[in-house]
Amino acid sequence: MQRAIAVLDSGVGGLTVVKEVMRQLPREKIIYFGDTARAPYGPRAAEEVLAFTREIVDYLSQYKPKMIVIACNTATAVALQDIRARVRIPVIGVxxxxxxxxxxxxxxxxxxxxxxxxxxxxxxxxxxxxxxxxxxxxxxxxxxxxxxxxxxxxxxxxxxxxxxxxxxxxxxxxxxxxxxxxxxxxxxxxxxxxxxxxxxxxxxxxADETAREISTILHENNQLAGRDERPIHQFFCSGEPRKFQEIAQAWLGAQIRLSPVVWHIPHNGSSYRNGNGRTPI
Amino acid sequence: MQRAIAVLDSGVGGLTVVKEVMRQLPREKIIYFGDTARAPYGPRAAEEVLAFTREIVDYLSQYKPKMIVIACNTATAVALQDIRARVRIPVIGVxxxxxxxxxxxxxxxxxxxxxxxxxxxxxxxxxxxxxxxxxxxxxxxxxxxxxxxxxxxxxxxxxxxxxxxxxxxxxxxxxxxxxxxxxxxxxxxxxxxxxxxxxxxxxxxxADETAREISTILHENNQLAGRDERPIHQFFCSGEPRKFQEIAQAWLGAQIRLSPVVWHIPHNGSSYRNGNGRTPI
The missing domain is CATH 3.40.50.1860 (Rossmann fold)
Known part of the structure; x- marks a missing residue:
């Protein structure tokens, strides 16, 4: 199975990175997590943003991605070094x-x-x-x-x-x-x-520049997707899924024909790891 | 001592990479080798270009660089994979x-x-x-x-x-x-x-794009030069040094105040490793 690039953001912002990755690296599979229930991250305390980022990385890690992209500047500023020390795959910030x-x-x-x-x-x-x-x-x-x-x-x-x-x-x-x-x-x-x-x-x-560096680092690590890959992307969000799906389709859809699967993951305030009750919409 | 980025080319072309590295990464030390005695590489057989590139990499390796940049498209096309397999440091092509x-x-x-x-x-x-x-x-x-x-x-x-x-x-x-x-x-x-x-x-x-990827990969490997570095670059060429120095100073000099030390390394047709008779000009 194709190993994905895991992309996370406080909400829909990271879709700007996703759009460029899809354009520059159309064979790469993407797993996206938008923490829409808790956006925006900007006004939150650093400790809180760090804790949220760790949770999301733990959640995405179950999909065995080949790279993690912290596609949120606020989370990059606070959590990049920490996440790098926690996982063994490359972690890219913006x-x-x-x-x-x-x-x-x-x-x-x-x-x-x-x-x-x-x-x-x-x-x-x-x-x-x-x-x-x-x-x-x-x-x-x-x-x-x-x-x-x-x-x-x-x-x-x-x-x-x-x-x-x-x-x-x-x-x-x-x-x-x-x-x-x-x-x-x-x-x-x-x-x-x-x-x-x-x-x-x-x-x-x-966002655009990060997509290019993702390409550089995958290339350097000899981890680019093979020529026959036809990726099916996966999108997750923590909050109300309809708005997320609407924005994602409008932003990604014009260029990329794609039916994102948006999952609504109810969170109990502390952790996403109890994935009970996840329902596709 | 600061570990350098080693840059090699068939002649003066790689100076276009050097100029951008100096601009984008002014704290990085550069060691440059232009094989002016045997330029151009373009019309040469692949085996010959591969042999020349190996020789130059061996020569530059004595300076313990932290990265090798094959700043010549002809040599990159022929020798990149080979050189990557021969050395333990990152090797970047153009x-x-x-x-x-x-x-x-x-x-x-x-x-x-x-x-x-x-x-x-x-x-x-x-x-x-x-x-x-x-x-x-x-x-x-x-x-x-x-x-x-x-x-x-x-x-x-x-x-x-x-x-x-x-x-x-x-x-x-x-x-x-x-x-x-x-x-x-x-x-x-x-x-x-x-x-x-x-x-x-x-x-x-x-050339410009390679400079940026050098920056990405050094950053990713946590190998960027420290904030206090004031690098002194070194330039070598295998052929007549005056013309090389003239072109290098004209190309690099306007933006970067620099007195490149150009060495004339007489080569005996097979190898640069016998460095006898090197004389600074």
Whole structure:
């Protein structure tokens, strides 16, 4: 049986990584877990995000994946090192790929970062960028209002546009040539963000870049799927499944013909490992 | 002592990788070997290119590098698997990174590849692209006249421009949205190539993309240079050193203040391992 890439997120944000993996590596099987019942992670305490991430990794481990992708910047900032120490397979976060792409792309070295409260407070992008290069100037901004809009599936309304504008206002006129979308939910809003920031600012999607690094590392480990693989993906979410399925199909469906199996996993507040009562919808 | 990234090429082409590594990973020490006495590799038999690559890897291994980068597409096509089996450190070629970047960037899936005779005949890009995705259409073209121009340091003349135009003529009107520069010498000519191909064709430099994958793999292996490193790079070439030094300084010097130490290593036709008579210039 084909071993999958396990992807986890607080909710639907990680689907932006999934979409790019499906496009760049169409033979790879994906198992996805969106913790929609407990999204957003951004405002939560680090210990809580760490505990949730551990639970989800334990849950996904029963499927014997070949790689774990923490497709949530908040969880990457808090839990990447911990999860790496707990499992024997490669664990990829979304922060280093975004940082690396920004350094590759930026000509001026002036780089903006937007993310959740948790991500920005952790200074994880500052650390990742400076770890690669001393020649960067970084401006960071928390945009806590954006994730709830995306989790509600509201990507196009005028109200959403005005919240995007208000969220980004502090960056107006700040010199930068790259802006890292340091939250995997933000690519859902990338047109609005780009139209506010203007053409001179190149948006770096940590989601897109992560897909490419997944490819690099699988290749390097000689673990790419074989040429005959026709993967059937699996999607799980912890909360109300209908909204999740609607967003997932709209986001993935146009390019990828796919009928995701969305499972509703009731959680009893502490652990997903008691999988009783799981029902497909 | 800081362990270096060892980079090898048939001549000056691998400097395009070096330049990007210096920009993206300014703390990393580089040891470079250009086999200028035996360039170009493109028209040579595969067995010969394999033997030369092994010799150079043996020579560079005395410096205990942490990674080997085969920054030559011809040598990557022929020798990557062999060298990987011979050494215990990561060995990176330039073909997979270019293929991966093209798949990430292309919207139409129609991808062009230009390279040396050896690279194009090996069909290494076809293999790498199809290994990632079944949804690509590939047009390949050997451009054997370009490497000698670059080794001569002739990147700007009108004669060079007309050779570039003549070399690319078979691609005129062929639908593609990405063209892989499948030879590390070609980025020296990228302005001319881009002006011939037009704005609708995105050039993918296997050199730039390789620098990024070097970063990914060092990061993944927890082998990035420490924050306090101030690397002093070393450059070796097997042929006449003055021309090499001139090209290296012109290519690397504008962005990176650096006085490369260029060594002239006389080779006795079979092996570089007898290092007698090495003299710094």
């Amino acid at each position: 922060i280093n790929p975004g940082a690396r792409a920004a350094i590759g792309k930026s000509k001026t070295g002036k780089i903006g970062v937007i993310g959740t409260d948790g991500t920005i407070k952790s200074r994880a992008y500052d650390h990742a960028l400076r770890c690669l290069s001393p020649r960067v100037e970084i401006v960071s901004l928390a945009c806590p209002k954006l994730v709830p809009l995306v989790e509600d599936g509201d990507f196009h309304s005028e109200e959403t546009r005005s919240i995007v504008v208000e969220s980004l206002e502090a960056l107006r006129g700040v010199p930068m040539d790259c802006l890292i979308l340091g939250c995997t939910h933000y690519p859902f809003l990338s047109e609005m963000i780009s139209s506010y920031m203007g053409e001179s600012v190149h948006l770096i999607s940590s | 073909i997979n990174p270019g293929a991966r970047a093209a798949i990430g960037k292309s919207k139409t899936g129609k991808i062009g590849v230009i390279g040396t005779d050896g690279t194009i005949k090996s069909r290494a890009y076809d293999h790498a692209l199809r290994c990632l995705s079944p949804r690509v259409e590939i047009v390949s073209l050997a451009c054997p006249k370009l490497v000698p121009l670059v080794e001569d340091g002739d990147f700007h003349s009108e004669e060079t421009r007309s050779i570039v135009v003549e070399s690319l003529e078979a691609l005129r009107g062929v639908p593609m949205d990405c063209l892989i520069l499948g030879c590390t010498h070609y980025p020296f000519l990228s302005e001319m190539i881009s002006s011939y191909m037009g704005e609708s064709v995105h050039l993918i430099s296997s």
